Amino acid sequence: MLTAQTKEYPLPSELQAKIDLVLESHDNDPTQIVGILLDVQDLNERHYVPEPVAYYLADRLAMPVTNVFDCLNFYSELSSTPRAKYPIQICASPACRVNAIHTNVLIDTLEQLLDIKMGEITYDGRFTLERTTCYGACDRAPSVRINGKIYDHLDTREKIVDMLRSLE
Amino acid sequence: MSTNIKFLTQNFGKYDTSSISSYMSVGGFDALKKAVTMDPEDICTLLSDAKIRGRGGAEYPLGRKWSQARAVKGENKIVICNADEGETTTFKDRELIKNDPFNLIEALIIAGYVCNATDGYIYMRAEYYCHRQLILNAIRQARNYGFLGKNILGKGFDFDLHLYSGGGAYVCGEGTALIRSIEGKAGRPRMKPPFVKVSGLFARPTCLNNVESLSLVPHLLMDTADVYMNCGSGESIGTKMVSVAGNVNNPGAFEIPFGTTVREIIYNLAGGVQNDGEIQLIQFGGASGKIADASILDTPYTYDDLKAAGVGVGSGALLVIDKRTSVLDFLRMNQEFFYEESCGQCTPCREGNLHIKIILDKLAAGTATEEDIKLMTTIARVMSRSSLCGLGETAQNTLMAAMKVFPEVFSVGGAK
Numbered sequence: 001m002l003t004a005q006t007k008e009y010p011l012p013s014e015l016q017a018k019i020d021l022v023l024e025s026h027d028n029d030p031t032q033i034v035g036i037l038l039d040v041q042d043l044n045e046r047h048y049v050p051e052p053v054a055y056y057l058a059d060r061l062a063m064p065v066t067n068v069f070d071c072l073n074f075y076s077e078l079s080s081t082p083r084a085k086y087p088i089q090i091c092a093s094p095a096c097r098v099n100a101i102h103t104n105v106l107i108d109t110l111e112q113l114l115d116i117k118m119g120e121i122t123y124d125g126r127f128t129l130e131r132t133t134c135y136g137a138c139d140r141a142p143s144v145r146i147n148g149k150i151y152d153h154l155d156t157r158e159k160i161v162d163m164l165r166s167l168e
Numbered sequence: 169m170s171t172n173i174k175f176l177t178q179n180f181g182k183y184d185t186s187s188i189s190s191y192m193s194v195g196g197f198d199a200l201k202k203a204v205t206m207d208p209e210d211i212c213t214l215l216s217d218a219k220i221r222g223r224g225g226a227e228y229p230l231g232r233k234w235s236q237a238r239a240v241k242g243e244n245k246i247v248i249c250n251a252d253e254g255e256t257t258t259f260k261d262r263e264l265i266k267n268d269p270f271n272l273i274e275a276l277i278i279a280g281y282v283c284n285a286t287d288g289y290i291y292m293r294a295e296y297y298c299h300r301q302l303i304l305n306a307i308r309q310a311r312n313y314g315f316l317g318k319n320i321l322g323k324g325f326d327f328d329l330h331l332y333s334g335g336g337a338y339v340c341g342e343g344t345a346l347i348r349s350i351e352g353k354a355g356r357p358r359m360k361p362p363f364v365k366v367s368g369l370f371a372r373p374t375c376l377n378n379v380e381s382l383s384l385v386p387h388l389l390m391d392t393a394d395v396y397m398n399c400g401s402g403e404s405i406g407t408k409m410v411s412v413a414g415n416v417n418n419p420g421a422f423e424i425p426f427g428t429t430v431r432e433i434i435y436n437l438a439g440g441v442q443n444d445g446e447i448q449l450i451q452f453g454g455a456s457g458k459i460a461d462a463s464i465l466d467t468p469y470t471y472d473d474l475k476a477a478g479v480g481v482g483s484g485a486l487l488v489i490d491k492r493t494s495v496l497d498f499l500r501m502n503q504e505f506f507y508e509e510s511c512g513q514c515t516p517c518r519e520g521n522l523h524i525k526i527i528l529d530k531l532a533a534g535t536a537t538e539e540d541i542k543l544m545t546t547i548a549r550v551m552s553r554s555s556l557c558g559l560g561e562t563a564q565n566t567l568m569a570a571m572k573v574f575p576e577v578f579s580v581g582g583a584k
Contacts, residue, residue: 031352035333038294067353074354074511075335077294093256093455094501095413098493099442133338133508134256134455135295138413139420148297 009052018043019053023060030061033071037078046082046125047147054080076132084121084128086167089145093134102142102155109160110144175387175395175407176380177423180267185302188309191270197315199386200274200281204323208238208282211389218388218396219405221471224250224341224378225453225483226558233365237283237375240365245285246374249276249382250346251292254338255454256505257485260409261379263421265292265299268383269306273329275382277315278389280327283375288327291346293334303331338509342557343368343376345511356513357557380409380484400426404470408484412438415445415490424469431465434488445490449498449573453482455505456562458569478569495574499567500528506563517560520551524567531578538580545571 011019022039026032036057041049049057049072058065072080090096090107097103107129111117114127121128137143140152144163151163174180184190191197203211216231237245249272253261265272276288290303307329310316318326332350339345340355347369349355368374384406388396396406404426410433413419418439424432430450434440441447447462458479467477474480489498503525512518527544530536548564555561571578 031350032332033352034294034335034349038297038333038335063352070354071335071352074356075294075337077334077336092501093505094451094489094498095257095487097501098414098487098489098498100492133505134254136253136259136262136293138257138259138411141413141419145295148294 009055011052011056015043015053016056019056020060023057028061030063033057033061033063033068034075034078036061037068037071037075041078042147045085047085047087048079048082051080082125085126086146087128087130089130089132089135090118091134091137091141091143091145092131093138095134095138096141096143099141105157106142106144106154106160109157113161113164173395173399173407173423173425175391175399175423176264176383176409177267178387179271180263183270185267185269186305188270188306188313195390196270197274197313199389200277200315201321202389203278203281204321204325208284209235211278211282211385212238214388215385218384219403220381220384220388222378223380223384223408223484225255225456227471227481230377230381233375233377234279234282236365237285237373240373242366242373244287244372245283246369246372247276247279247283247285247288248346248350248369248374248376249288249290249379250341250343250376251290251296251379252334252341252346253293253296253379253483254341254509255456255483255485256502257413257451257487258411258454258483259413260411260421260484262296262299264379264383264409265296265303269299269302270310271383271386272379273303273306273310274315275385276329277310277320277327278385279375279377279382281320281323281325285375286326286328288329289350289369290329290331291334291340291350292331293340294336297333300331300333307331337511338505339511339557339559342559345557346376347374356511357559359556400470402470403472408469408481410469410484410486412486412488414486414488415442415492416440416488417442426470427468429466429468430486433469433486434465438486438488441488441490443490445492448489448491448493449495449570450479450489451487451498451502451566452479452485454485454487455502456559456565457482457485458565459573460569461573478572495570495577496528496532499570499577500525500532502566503528506559510559510563514556514560516551517555517557517563520547520555520560521563523547524564531580536580541578541580 054068072078118129143152183194212231212235220230221227340349345355345357364374411421416438422437451459507521507525510517510521527540
């Protein structure tokens with residue numbers, strides 16, 4: 001049944017080959033689904049797992065597609081809808097936020113430079129500003145996290161501009 | 169007392185973390201070679217004598233845990249390393265993973281030997297994905313050197329290691345949720361019993377340990393000079409990793425001997441409060457920890473002294489907040505965290521965290537009534553008693569401690 005559905009959503013063979021490589025690096029092990037989804041969503045420029053890909057994975061791992069979507073919706077690091085090319089995550093937990101002056105400067109500067117508000121996406125889909133919970137960089141505040149990489153000690157406008165430029 | 173001790177952190181910077189031969193040149197895997205010549209029960213006794221308690225926050229005695237894991241009947245037992253360090257302000261495990269990955273691998277193999285397990289799992293949070301290759305490489309090299317696989321060191325002991333990644337859910341630090349996540353499902357906690365030590369991962373007997381608790385074991389086995397046993401006193405022997413952040417000049421993770429005062433940690437190690445400010449409050453043990461005011465500064469950092477002062481060691485985090493942030497604003501930030509991270513499965517935690525958040529917001533807006541405060545106290549109590557897992561049970565620790573330490577904040581129409 002799943003196979004039939006997969007055939008209705010044929011994947012570009014190039015993408016399929018890339019997904020197969022990810023699966024192989026996780027030993028085609030269905031219990032590794034979270035790690036697999038983390039890798040697969042980074043194959044997409046918008047860092048998400050499109051529906052046909054979810055069906056393909058379910059098929060390859062012989063698991064119900066509902067389980068794939070359950071994981072996609074449960075884990076905050078995973079997404080089933082398009083995100084930005086550079087989702088900028090800012091820690092909203094107390095350890096970072098009590099350094100209020102720096103954190104506010106960071107948020108204000110980013111909002112001004114990108115011309116969007118917190119929670120919004122730029123018109124070209126390149127940047128979002130998101131609040132997130134603690135990512136364990138409390139000693140490096142103020143920081144942002146973009147596609148898993150932490151950019152730390154962003155306490156001046158120059159550093160923030162340099163950080164954004166480095167993403168080009 | 170000297171705060172400059174390197175026991176758990178003795179290997180930091182001493183070897184190339186990508187090379188097993190470099191690790192072995194600083195005495196790596198000597199502890200494993202020694203362990204396999206020992207009676208596993210003696211290793212448990214050693215851990216019990218050192219009074220090691222679980223370093224993730226639950227503080228369960230490690231020696232007893234391993235002894236019980238040995239005693240459980242069942243085949244193909246499992247040991248798990250919980251590297252899903254999700255408590256806010258906690259990043260001590262990150263330092264241990266980054267600076268001494270081989271020690272963790274060695275510790276897990278020893279745990280496998282003691283608990284008679286056949287498989288070990290490391291569950292690492294998605295936020296530490298950048299350290300994945302480091303651990304995978306360490307596992308691969310250990311396998312090539314025969315420290316993993318069949319018949320390890322010729323002792324007829326089979327053991328292998330697997331690395332799993334989390335998906336950014338705080339609740340997956342809870343034992344049963346973590347296990348579901350490794351099984352390839354969404355990490356929602358389940359009812360206990362059955363306890364994981366009897367029926368855990370893949371319904372096999374499972375022994376769950378924190379990174380720091382595990383990392384201690386190889387060092388302790390090789391500690392012929394009793395460095396560890398000579399630190400601290402009473403029920404708190406040895407050293408502890410603490411992570412200090414917030415309004416301090418030099419935030420970071422530090423190793424301290426038990427008995428160091430909170431003042432020494434904050435002012436000597438963490439460089440004191442920013443702009444020489446005054447301390448408003450200190451939160452111990454992360455988001456689910458308790459808080460105290462500046463009167464705790466001269467308390468020695470030990471399990472008993474902190475407990476007597478109304479707080480606890482927990483995960484080893486210290487969040488220092490100065491007078492620029494009000495107690496209420498801090499509580500709202502902390503509550504937002506739990507509101508976000510509650511998995512929503514059980515009613516007390518899902519609804520409780522929402523309604524406490526609403527009441528705290530009302531309190532900040534000056535519209536809360538006495539009735540609201542009473543309701544909030546009731547919700548907090550109900551949550552701590554009837555939630556499904558540890559997340560809901562401990563979510564209101566901070567609030568309840570705040571009600572004791574700063575009662576003026578909750579007097580309606582009173583303080584800010």
